[in-house]
Structures are given as C-alpha cells and as structure tokens.
Amino acid sequence: MPLDTADLVDRLLAGQRRALARALSTVEDGDDEALRAIVAALHPRTGGSHLIGLTGSPGVGKSTLTSAVTQAMRNRGLTVAVLAVDPSSPFSGGALLGDRVRMADHAVDDGVYIRSMATRGHLGGLSWATPHALLVLEAAGFDVVIVETVGVGQAEVEIASIADSTVVVQAPGMGDAVQAAKAGIMEIADIHVVNKADRDGAQRTLRDIRGMLDMAPPGEWTPMVLATTAATGEGVEQLVEGLLAHRRWSQESGRHLRHRRAAARVQVREILLAQVRRRMARLDEGEALEAVVAAVATRELDPYTAADRLLAEIG
Amino acid sequence: MPLDTADLVDRLLAGQRRALARALSTVEDGDDEALRAIVAALHPRTGGSHLIGLTGSPGVGKSTLTSAVTQAMRNRGLTVAVLAVDPSSPFSGGALLGDRVRMADHAVDDGVYIRSMATRGHLGGLSWATPHALLVLEAAGFDVVIVETVGVGQAEVEIASIADSTVVVQAPGMGDAVQAAKAGIMEIADIHVVNKADRDGAQRTLRDIRGMLDMAPPGEWTPMVLATTAATGEGVEQLVEGLLAHRRWSQESGRHLRHRRAAARVQVREILLAQVRRRMARLDEGEALEAVVAAVATRELDPYTAADRLLAEIG
Known part of the structure; x- marks a missing residue:
C-alpha cells in the first residue's frame, strides 16, 4: 500500500x-490502485x-425525511452518515450545493456526516463508487448510514440489494401506487412511507399501498406501511422504531x-467485470492483440483460437 | 470437430x-461448439x-438496387451472395418472406444465393452472427458478397468496418444529406448513390452530397457520387464499375x-468478450464464486482480492 x-x-x-472526506473523494475519483x-x-x-436505503420519486420529501430520521437516530445516541446519491449532472454543482443545504440542520453535530455523490458514468443507476463510499463510512464507525437515492427505476432496485433496510417513500398526489408497483419498487420496500401525510389524499395512498401488499405473496418479512410528515416530525419516531425493529428481525x-x-x-462481480474490461483495454495497447489479429487477417489463425490466446493473457 | x-x-x-443453408443456420442459431x-x-x-456493404434508410430502394447490382455482376460472370440483415422481429417472419420475394428475380440462377438474417439479440446493430455468416459465404466461394443493412444508425457504421466497399444509398425527398451527415453515415461511404434518380429533387440531393464531401478533409480515397434508377437499371453499370474500381484501388x-x-x-475482440461473458456465467453456477463471496461477507477477504481469485478461474 502506498505510504x-x-x-x-x-x-x-x-x-x-478530513481523512474521511479525502477517502471518499479517492474512492469517487481516485485511481484504481488507491481505491483498491x-x-x-x-x-x-x-x-x-x-x-x-431511502428512495422514492423527486418531490416526495426524501431530504427532509432523511434529516428528521437522522435527528431521531441522534437522539438515541447513534451516529449517522448520509450518502445522497444525486443524479444531477457533474457540471451542475448540484451535489456540492446540496451538501451545504443539508448540513445546515446538523452543522454543529459531530455525530452526523453528510456527503453527496453524483451518479456520473453509471447511467440511471447508482454510481460505481457508491458501494465503496458505504464501505468507507462503515469503516469510519457510523452506527447508521443512510443512502438516499433520487430518481426512479434502476437506482431504487440497486439500493435494495445493498441496504440492510429499504424505505420507499411516496407522497399523496405524486403519482399513484400502481405506478410504483409497475416500476418494481413496491417489492423492494421493507418499510413503505407515505410522507406529507397532512396533505389531501394521504389516506387513499396508504389504502392503495396496503391493498397492493394484500395481493402480494407473503414473504419472510411483512412490509410496514407508515405515514409521516417529515416537516413537522409527525410519524418520524414510528419510522425509526420500524427501522430498528427491522434491523433486529434481520439479525x-x-x-x-x-x-x-x-x-x-x-460487488465482487462488478469488480471482476471492471478488471476484465481494464485488462481488455490494456490488450488494445499491447502487442499480443496486434500479433494475433495479423495472423487472423492472413488466415493463419482462426478468430476463436485467437480469442483463446488472448483470454490466457487476460486471466 | 464433431463428425x-x-x-x-x-x-x-x-x-x-443445402449444406450452405445448414451452415448458415448453424452459425445463426447453433450452439457455440458447432459455431466454433x-x-x-x-x-x-x-x-x-x-x-x-449496401446501406441506407428504409424506402430508398436498397432491395431493388441490390438485385440490379447482382444481375450486373452475374453478367460479368461473377457469382454473388446476398446477406440481407433485417431488423424485423424474429416473430414477424419478415426475413423468410423477404427471401422468397428476393429470390424471384434470380430463382433459376445457381450463381446467386440470397439469405436474410434477423438482427435479434443485438439491438440496433448487426447480428452477432453476421461476420460468421459472411465467413461461410466467403468459404462457399462466392466472388461477391453483398451485405444489405436495413435501418439507420449503428448497423451502417458496423457494416463499414466489415465490408471491403461500402455503398450508402439515399433517395430524393427521403430526408436530406445533412441528416445523413449527422447520423455519421456520410463518412463511411466509399460510394454515395442517389437512387430513384428519376424523381424530383435528385439533382439537389446529389449537389448536397457533393457539397458535403467538398467540406470534408481529403482522405486516401475520394468517395464517388453516383445516380441510379434501380427499377430501370439506369446507372447500375456505373455503380458496378465503381465498385470494381474501388476494389482494385483497395488492393x-x-x-x-x-x-x-x-x-x-x-471480430476477435467480440469473440473474446463473448467468451469472458460465458465464463462469468459459468462462475455463477460453480462453487468458486460462492466460496469467495462467503469469505467477503464475513470480512475474511476483501472484494478486490476475491475478484482476483475469480479472474484466475476465468482465464
């Protein structure tokens, strides 16, 4: 390891x-050797x-809810890190600005750490760096690490494969539960939250979710359905209790x-695939590829035998 | 080799x-071992x-032009195979129907062989089987093999990387040359053809293409710009002369x-990638992956070292 x-x-x-911040920057942007x-x-x-994992469509109030959950965890004496995975353009500066706004609520609390990460380079999904960033935050000793994903689709499903407990957030009037079911995000929830529950239509959204769950085949864990109003703190205690209950049950x-x-x-498969891609890219720069390609072009070697020889170089 | x-x-x-037809079916659908x-x-x-390679948007008259070029090549005593890469759904039966319609013109000619191939499984591009099918047709001894690609975009650019001579076909009023330039297909043409040249606007399309070429940096080959009316045979002789001239110059x-x-x-890189994917799929079924994954989950092994061990299994 470099000194x-x-x-x-x-x-x-x-x-x-400061070391935590630098380690996170290194896994996000650094070279492969340092990352490794x-x-x-x-x-x-x-x-x-x-x-x-805390996920849901834009506008359902995920940031406010994350902040409220963070405070409630802190009140229990637990340290909390928040990783906000932001699909904004790397050029927008949105992630950095987001950090500053988010930090405001917890600025003087040493037991809270907040970091945003852009999803650049990994279209529609979590950034390649996300699992590595989680590893850094876990090693830094936080009791709780909340990964908040913005957007819909692939990222939500990926987060459920990483997180111990997944919260899917909806809000009244933000598109119905049927849409969520179609997008495949109903299935990933350990806890369903209808946030902004003081709004019209909250009861209907709760009813829709419960109805959908009644139709689903029973699993080992029966998903909770909770109502919160993150802005006032209403229901946040129940959500934290639910998360801790899910954690106990899981263990x-x-x-x-x-x-x-x-x-x-x-994670191992992703790293393996990245290694293979890198070694293939290195092949392009080396002489082995050109030598077999020349032999294939002159018909001395068939393309399958050529690929076999290169495969031996990669392994 | 199996008997x-x-x-x-x-x-x-x-x-x-019949052996040719079966070999083509095998490379299109067969198992890896037979293909290899x-x-x-x-x-x-x-x-x-x-x-x-003969390519262009739907409706420019590629099939008629291919048929006319085939006849002109036959008149010179050359044998011709046509591979029509068809993006139609594998369920539509379009490819097979296409073969029958195409064959009509050359049904009694043993020096012509026509085959359609669907692009299933390779979205927006040439089928994985295309280079293999070309290899079969070359080995069968055809003097000329015409690959006709339908659609726009990726397939056109791929065909230029395979074909010795690439013909890009446009037609008056079928969208302008600027569109073609944007799609990146102007650059791949060794010969530009404006087909349906008896229609209004043909002169303008020719002028647009020539204007675009004047602005392009000079290459080792100056692309030809030809007008044809495939339905009457007008200009087809010049196109065939152009193809043969390009062939001579190339050599x-x-x-x-x-x-x-x-x-x-x-081709070697594609086969290599396919081999890697297959070996990774095989990993999922074996015990090596589960063993290292269990060690990663219990923190005895870090994910990079785990990936290294699996990489050795793949190579």
Whole structure:
C-alpha cells in the first residue's frame, strides 16, 4: 500500500473528518490502485453499521425525511452518515450545493456526516463508487448510514440489494401506487412511507399501498406501511422504531447475513467485470492483440483460437 | 470437430447449396461448439470475396438496387451472395418472406444465393452472427458478397468496418444529406448513390452530397457520387464499375489488407468478450464464486482480492 494511503487509512480510523472526506473523494475519483488499497485496508473494519436505503420519486420529501430520521437516530445516541446519491449532472454543482443545504440542520453535530455523490458514468443507476463510499463510512464507525437515492427505476432496485433496510417513500398526489408497483419498487420496500401525510389524499395512498401488499405473496418479512410528515416530525419516531425493529428481525432471522452475502456477490462481480474490461483495454495497447489479429487477417489463425490466446493473457 | 460438422464443411466446400443453408443456420442459431468448429474449418478458405456493404434508410430502394447490382455482376460472370440483415422481429417472419420475394428475380440462377438474417439479440446493430455468416459465404466461394443493412444508425457504421466497399444509398425527398451527415453515415461511404434518380429533387440531393464531401478533409480515397434508377437499371453499370474500381484501388494501395485486419480485430475482440461473458456465467453456477463471496461477507477477504481469485478461474 502506498505510504500516503496507509496514513489516510490510519487517520480515518482515528476519526479524523478530513481523512474521511479525502477517502471518499479517492474512492469517487481516485485511481484504481488507491481505491483498491483503501478497500483492502478498510474492508475488515466494516459490517457493523445499519445501512438504510431511502428512495422514492423527486418531490416526495426524501431530504427532509432523511434529516428528521437522522435527528431521531441522534437522539438515541447513534451516529449517522448520509450518502445522497444525486443524479444531477457533474457540471451542475448540484451535489456540492446540496451538501451545504443539508448540513445546515446538523452543522454543529459531530455525530452526523453528510456527503453527496453524483451518479456520473453509471447511467440511471447508482454510481460505481457508491458501494465503496458505504464501505468507507462503515469503516469510519457510523452506527447508521443512510443512502438516499433520487430518481426512479434502476437506482431504487440497486439500493435494495445493498441496504440492510429499504424505505420507499411516496407522497399523496405524486403519482399513484400502481405506478410504483409497475416500476418494481413496491417489492423492494421493507418499510413503505407515505410522507406529507397532512396533505389531501394521504389516506387513499396508504389504502392503495396496503391493498397492493394484500395481493402480494407473503414473504419472510411483512412490509410496514407508515405515514409521516417529515416537516413537522409527525410519524418520524414510528419510522425509526420500524427501522430498528427491522434491523433486529434481520439479525435474528439470519436475513442480515444472507443479504450481506448477496451484496458481496454483486460487488465482487462488478469488480471482476471492471478488471476484465481494464485488462481488455490494456490488450488494445499491447502487442499480443496486434500479433494475433495479423495472423487472423492472413488466415493463419482462426478468430476463436485467437480469442483463446488472448483470454490466457487476460486471466 | 464433431463428425457431422466435418461432413457439413466438406459438403459446403463441394458447393452443395443445402449444406450452405445448414451452415448458415448453424452459425445463426447453433450452439457455440458447432459455431466454433465451422469457423475454424472455414476460416482458412476465406478472404477472397469482394465484400460489399449496401446501406441506407428504409424506402430508398436498397432491395431493388441490390438485385440490379447482382444481375450486373452475374453478367460479368461473377457469382454473388446476398446477406440481407433485417431488423424485423424474429416473430414477424419478415426475413423468410423477404427471401422468397428476393429470390424471384434470380430463382433459376445457381450463381446467386440470397439469405436474410434477423438482427435479434443485438439491438440496433448487426447480428452477432453476421461476420460468421459472411465467413461461410466467403468459404462457399462466392466472388461477391453483398451485405444489405436495413435501418439507420449503428448497423451502417458496423457494416463499414466489415465490408471491403461500402455503398450508402439515399433517395430524393427521403430526408436530406445533412441528416445523413449527422447520423455519421456520410463518412463511411466509399460510394454515395442517389437512387430513384428519376424523381424530383435528385439533382439537389446529389449537389448536397457533393457539397458535403467538398467540406470534408481529403482522405486516401475520394468517395464517388453516383445516380441510379434501380427499377430501370439506369446507372447500375456505373455503380458496378465503381465498385470494381474501388476494389482494385483497395488492393493496390494496401487499404484492403489494413481494412481486413481492422475487421479481424473487431471480430476477435467480440469473440473474446463473448467468451469472458460465458465464463462469468459459468462462475455463477460453480462453487468458486460462492466460496469467495462467503469469505467477503464475513470480512475474511476483501472484494478486490476475491475478484482476483475469480479472474484466475476465468482465464
């Protein structure tokens, strides 16, 4: 491991916030070698946090709800990190601005850390860096890590494969539950939340969700359906209780370990695929490819045998 | 090589049309092992045909033009195979129907072979099977193989990387040359054809193409701009002369070999990628993946070291 990476890891584990910020920047933007060194050093220190995915369409009040949940967790003495995965353009500066706005509520609290991350380079999904950033936040020792995903579709389904507990947030009048069901996000919820529950139509949205759940085949966990008004704090305590109850159930039922294993499978496969892509890119620069291609062009070698030879180079 | 594949290859090389049809079906639908055996056996017999790509938007008259070019090549004593890559749904039966309609003009001519191929499974591009089908047709000894691609976009650019000579067909009033330039298909043409040249606006379309070419940086080959009316045969002789002239220039200038080498590079990389994907799929069924994933989940192994171990299994 490079000396400065070892130093960074030491300072991170000693609780230095600046080291945490730098480690997150490194896994987000850094070169592969630094990323790899950080992951290898921090990985043994992870596995202890409660990873919460909080997801839903734009406008349902996810940021306010995340802030309220963070405060309620803090009131229980738990430290909280928030990773806001933001699909905004890397050129908009939206992520940085978002951090500052979000920090305002918890600015003087050392037990809260908030970070935004753009989803650049990973169209419609979580950024490649998200699992690595979670690993850094877990190693930094936060009791709770909330991943908030904006947008609809792929990101929601991906977050459920990473998070220990997944909260799907809806709001009255923000499109109906049938739409959510079609998008496949009903199935991923451990807890359904209808936020902005003081608005007209909240009861109907709650009823729709419950009706949909009644039709679903029973699973090992029966999803909760809760109403919150994050702006006033109404229902937030129940949501936090629900999250902690889900966490306890997960650990006692063995679901936690199975789920973490599934997440590890996804992560290892992603890294493997990235390694293969990188080695293939390196092939393009080397002489082995040109040599077999020339032989294929002159018909001395058939393309399958050529591919076999290159495969041996990649492995 | 399986005995029946060896027999198939023998009969194909002996000129049996039924063996040709079966070999094409095998490379289109067959299992990997048969595909591989056929490619390995036939590859040394290839490289002699003039591969012509003929492409353009729907409605410009590509089928009629292909048929006219085929007849003109036959008049010169050259044998011709046509591979029509059809983006129609595999469920529509469009490809098969197309074959029958196309065959009508050349039904009694043993020196012409026509085959349609759906682009299933390879969205917006040429089918994975196309380069393999070309290899079969080359090995079968056709002097000329015309690949006709329907649709716009990716397929056109892909065909130029495979074909020795690429013809881009436009028609008056079928969208202007600026659109074609935007789609990136102007650059791939060795020969531009304005078909349906008896229609209003043909002169303007010709002028637009020439104007666009005047603005392009000069290359080693100056693209021809020709007018045809395929339905009457007008201009078809000039197109065939142009194709043969391009062929001669390619071979004399060394461009032919460079281009074939580039095509081989693309093909070898595609096969390599397919092999990697297959081995990764096989990983999912084996025990090595589960073993490392379990070790990652319990933090005995970090995900990068885990990926390295699996990479060794793949290679």
